[in-house]
Structure formats: C-alpha cells, structure tokens
Amino acid sequence: MQIVTIVGSLRKDSYNKRIALFMQERYRGKLDMDILYLNNLPLFNVDMEDDPPEAVKEFKEKIRNAEGILIVSPEYNHSIPGGLKNALDWCSRGDRVLVKKPVFMVGASDGNVGTARMQGQLHQILNAPGVAALTLPGNHVLIPNVQNDFDESGDYANQRTIKYLDKVVDGFLAWSKQIYC
Numbered sequence: 001m002q003i004v005t006i007v008g009s010l011r012k013d014s015y016n017k018r019i020a021l022f023m024q025e026r027y028r029g030k031l032d033m034d035i036l037y038l039n040n041l042p043l044f045n046v047d048m049e050d051d052p053p054e055a056v057k058e059f060k061e062k063i064r065n066a067e068g069i070l071i072v073s074p075e076y077n078h079s080i081p082g083g084l085k086n087a088l089d090w091c092s093r094g095d096r097v098l099v100k101k102p103v104f105m106v107g108a109s110d111g112n113v114g115t116a117r118m119q120g121q122l123h124q125i126l127n128a129p130g131v132a133a134l135t136l137p138g139n140h141v142l143i144p145n146v147q148n149d150f151d152e153s154g155d156y157a158n159q160r161t162i163k164y165l166d167k168v169v170d171g172f173l174a175w176s177k178q179i180y181c
C-alpha cells in the first residue's frame with residue numbers, strides 16, 4: 001500500500017521523525033512510505049487558498065495521490081503542533097484532499113502520557129467537515145518516555161511497542177482494504 005507519512009515535528013533529530021524512518025524500513029514491502037516534512041509549508045491564509053504557494057500544491061498533490069496517511073507527531077502544550085494544524089488547514093480547503101482518506105496515527109513524547117491529548121484532538125480535527133478523513137478505530141499508538149527507547153546505535157528498540165506497531169500496521173492494511181472494496 002502506498003502511503004504518505006506526515007511528521008509533526010520540525011526538529012532535525014526528532015524522535016517522531018526517527019520512528020517514521022524506522023517504520024519505513026521495517027514495513028517495506030507492506031507499506032511504501034513517502035515521508036513528508038512540514039518545514040517549508042507557509043502559514044495558511046484564506047487569501048492564498050485559490051492559488052496557493054508551490055510547496056502547498058506539491059504537498060496536497062502527494063496527499064491526493066496517497067492510498068492512506070500515517071501521522072507521526074509529538075504533543076505540544078497538550079495539543080497538536082502548530083505546523084501539523086497548519087498543514088491540515090491547507091488540506092481542508094479548495095480540493096479537500098483528505099476527504100475519506102484512511103488515516104492512522106502514532107505519537108511519541110518524552111512525558112508519561114505519550115501524546116494521548118494530542119491524539120484525541122487530532123481525531124477531532126480529522127473528523128471536521130473540511131477534513132473528513134477516516135481514522136482507524138481502536139488503535140492508539142501512544143509512546144511515552146520515548147527518549148529511553150533507542151539503543152546505542154540510535155535505532156528504535158522498544159520491542160513491546162514494535163510488536164504493537166506490527167499489529168496496528170496489519171490492522172490498518174486490513175481496515176483500509178475494506179474501505180476500498
């Protein structure tokens with residue numbers, strides 16, 4: 001399945017980015033993951049939505065062509081990071097490229113609740129009329145204290161989470177197949 005992965009953190013050494021890269025390797029063959037970063041997306045402005053900047057056009061085109069979407073993001077101040085909200089706002093207007101798109105999410109933080117509040121709000125946004133994406137039910141990949149999950153080589157190494165990720169990825173593949181049938 002060909003999916004676009006959106007990384008919610010702009011940080012160079014982001015844990016969430018490293019998990020997205022880990023997943024790209026681990027699920028090669030099941031998921032063909034194109035990872036998108038939000039660093040170059042300008043701020044959403046209604047005045048620009050009919051003819052948005054090139055970076056927005058390219059971003060939306062990739063989302064439009066994807067069979068599914070994975071969002072891997074930290075929690076900022078008990079919510080979704082501003083850059084991710086900005087990207088979703090662009091996607092919600094004009095050609096609404098996320099409508100009926102199957103989406104699943106993974107979130108890692110260095111705190112104890114592993115992005116639970118961010119993911120609750122992300123579900124709410126994805127369900128807004130302009131976005132109207134379909135979210136994988138019942139699978140919440142919450143990764144707390146992520147700073148402890150990497151081995152000496154810097155590879156993601158929390159075996160319990162990896163096992164759960166395997167299950168969620170298979171669940172996502174089976175669920176999205178039903179949607180497309």
Ligand SMILES: Cc1cc2nc3c(=O)[nH]c(=O)nc-3n(C[C@H](O)[C@H](O)[C@H](O)COP(=O)(O)O)c2cc1C
Pocket residue numbers: 009010011013014015016017073074075076077078079108109110111112113114115
């Ligand atoms: C602006 C800001 C707000 C944050 N708010 C939260 C928060 O609400 N909950 C939480 O668990 N961690 C919070 N953190 C800590 C992040 O979990 C931590 O910085 C994490 O490494 C960010 O993910 P990244 O490594 O992918 O950039 C915050 C960090 C920043 C920079």
